[in-house]
Amino acid sequence: xxxxxxxxxxxxxxxxxxxxxxxxxxxxxxxxxxxxxxxxxxxxxxxxxxxxxxxxxxxxxxxxxxxxxxxxxxxxxxxxxxxxxxxxxxxxxxxxxxxxxxxxxxxxxxxxxxx
Ligand code: AMP
Numbered sequence: 001x002x003x004x005x006x007x008x009x010x011x012x013x014x015x016x017x018x019x020x021x022x023x024x025x026x027x028x029x030x031x032x033x034x035x036x037x038x039x040x041x042x043x044x045x046x047x048x049x050x051x052x053x054x055x056x057x058x059x060x061x062x063x064x065x066x067x068x069x070x071x072x073x074x075x076x077x078x079x080x081x082x083x084x085x086x087x088x089x090x091x092x093x094x095x096x097x098x099x100x101x102x103x104x105x106x107x108x109x110x111x112x113x114x115x
Contacts, residue, residue, distance in 0.1 A: 008044050008099040022073050026065055029073050029104075038107025039077045043070050050098040052089045070104045079106035086114075 011018045012028055021041055022029040032040040043066045049055055055063065067085065074083050083106030088095040 004050075004098075005048070006097050006099040008042075008097055008101065009048055012044070012046055021076070022069060024069075026062060027069050029069060032103070036103075037105040037110075039074075039079060039083070039104065041070075041073055041077070041104040043073070043102040043104060044099060049100045051095060052087050052100050055100070066102050070102055074104055074106060077104075077106065079104075082106070082110075084110045 007016065010016045011030060018030040018033075020028060020030045022043075025046070027043055027045055029041050029043045032042055045062050045066060047059075047062065049059060052063075070085055083104060086103040086105065087100065088103075
């Protein structure tokens with residue numbers, strides 16, 4: 001499902017600045033403005049899907065590509081001891097920006113369960 005333009009569409013369109021660490025024709029990765037870990041990068045699709053529960057079967061390769069990009073960015077960021085990939089979905093999932101994004105968090109010991 002396509003969404004209303006969000007702040008992430010404005011980052012894709014270079015209307016507002018971001019610290020971009022990776023880009024290809026399908027995805028963009030940039031540093032989170034309020035990092036929750038020493039490394040906190042968001043991987044987003046250029047196609048605006050509002051939340052992961054609205055993805056379609058045809059979006060599965062795009063989601064797989066986002067995970068692949070996350071692994072490559074993690075390697076570039078030297079997260080050799082591990083990291084966490086997170087997607088928050090909807091209100092109770094803690095989602096605040098309705099353009100899907102994969103959080104890459106690393107550089108410290110993660111706790112479980114998350115809050
Ligand atoms: P979520 O709560 O899962 O929807 O995550 C949204 C994330 O986007 C949060 O971690 C915010 O800190 C981050 N964020 C919001 N605006 C910006 C921005 N302009 N540049 C970078 N990160 C942002």
